[in-house]
Amino acid sequence: MARMTATAWGPPIDVLPLFAREEQALVSVLTDLDADQWAAPTACPGWTVHDVAAHILGDKLGRLSRDRDGYHVDEPREAEPFPSFLHRINDEWVRACRRLSPEVLFALLVDSTAQLTDMWKRHDLDELGGPVTWAGPEPAPLWLDVAREYTELWVHQQQIREAVGATLLDEPEFRAPVVDTFMRALPHTLRGVEARSGRQVGYTVTGPSGGQWTARASAASAAGWTLDRAAPTSRSPLASVTTDADTFWRLCTRMVKPADVEDRVTVNGDEIVCATMLEMISIIA
Numbered sequence: 001m002a003r004m005t006a007t008a009w010g011p012p013i014d015v016l017p018l019f020a021r022e023e024q025a026l027v028s029v030l031t032d033l034d035a036d037q038w039a040a041p042t043a044c045p046g047w048t049v050h051d052v053a054a055h056i057l058g059d060k061l062g063r064l065s066r067d068r069d070g071y072h073v074d075e076p077r078e079a080e081p082f083p084s085f086l087h088r089i090n091d092e093w094v095r096a097c098r099r100l101s102p103e104v105l106f107a108l109l110v111d112s113t114a115q116l117t118d119m120w121k122r123h124d125l126d127e128l129g130g131p132v133t134w135a136g137p138e139p140a141p142l143w144l145d146v147a148r149e150y151t152e153l154w155v156h157q158q159q160i161r162e163a164v165g166a167t168l169l170d171e172p173e174f175r176a177p178v179v180d181t182f183m184r185a186l187p188h189t190l191r192g193v194e195a196r197s198g199r200q201v202g203y204t205v206t207g208p209s210g211g212q213w214t215a216r217a218s219a220a221s222a223a224g225w226t227l228d229r230a231a232p233t234s235r236s237p238l239a240s241v242t243t244d245a246d247t248f249w250r251l252c253t254r255m256v257k258p259a260d261v262e263d264r265v266t267v268n269g270d271e272i273v274c275a276t277m278l279e280m281i282s283i284i285a
Contacts, residue, residue: 027110
C-alpha cells in the first residue's frame with residue numbers, strides 16, 4: 001500500500017495494547033449478569049444488553065472475516081446509503097443472535113479479541129487502508145482504523161455498564177485514547193469552514209482523560225485543515241471550545257445534543273464555527 005504523512009489526522013495513536021484490557025473489563029461485567037440484566041434496555045434504541053453484546057461480537061467476527069480472511073459477502077443494495085446498509089446488517093445480525101443464550105454469546109466474545117490483535121500486529125499501521133468515514137472520505141492510515149475500532153468497543157461497553165448499573169470504564173488509560181481518537185474528526189468537521197491559511201481553532205477537553213488540540217487552516221491539506229495535539233499558538237484563535245471528557249464523548253456519539261449540555265461547554269470566538277465544532281460526529285451516523 002501507499003504511505004503518507006497523516007497530518008490531516010494528527011499524530012498516530014497506538015491502542016493495540018488496550019484491546020485485551022478492554023475485553024477483560026467487559027468480561028468482568030458480563031460474567032455476573034442475571035437474566036433481567038441481560039434483557040435490560042440500553043442507550044441504543046430497541047437494543048438490550050444482550051443485543052449490544054451481540055453487536056460487539058458481530059463487529060469482531062466481521063473484521064476477522066473481511067480483513068484477515070478476505071471474505072466479503074455483504075454489500076449495499078442498489079442506491080442504499082452506506083449508513084443505512086450498516087444499520088440494516090447490524091439489525092439483521094442482532095436479531096439472529098437473539099437465538100443464542102448469554103452463555104454461548106459470552107464464550108464467542110472472549111475468543112475473538114486476541115485474533116484481532118494478532119491480525120493487526122502483522123500490518124504496518126502507518127500504511128493506508130480504507131477511509132474512516134467520520135474523519136474524511138480519503139484513505140486513512142491503519143492506526144486510525146484500529147483506534148476507531150477500539151472506540152466503538154469502549155462506547156458499547158459503556159452502554160452495557162450504564163444499563164446494568166456497573167461502574168463506567170472512565171479510567172484515563174481507557175477513556176483518554178477514545179477522546180484522542182474522536183478528536184481526529186475535527187478537520188473533516190471543519191471542511192466547510194473557510195479561513196485564511198494559518199488560522200486556528202482550539203478544542204480543549206478537561207480532566208485527566210483530556211488534552212488540547214488545534215486545527216489549522218492549510219491550503220495544502222485536501223480537507224483544508226490539519227490537526228495537532230497542542231494548544232493554539234495564536235492569541236486570538238478563530239474559535240475555541242472547552243468541555244469535559246464525559247460530555248465530549250457523548251457529544252461525538254450523539255448520546256447528547258449540544259443544546260442538552262450548554263452548561264458543560266464553554267465557547268469563544270466565531271459562534272458559527274463553535275456550533276460546527278459541537279456538531280462533530282465520531283461515529284457513522
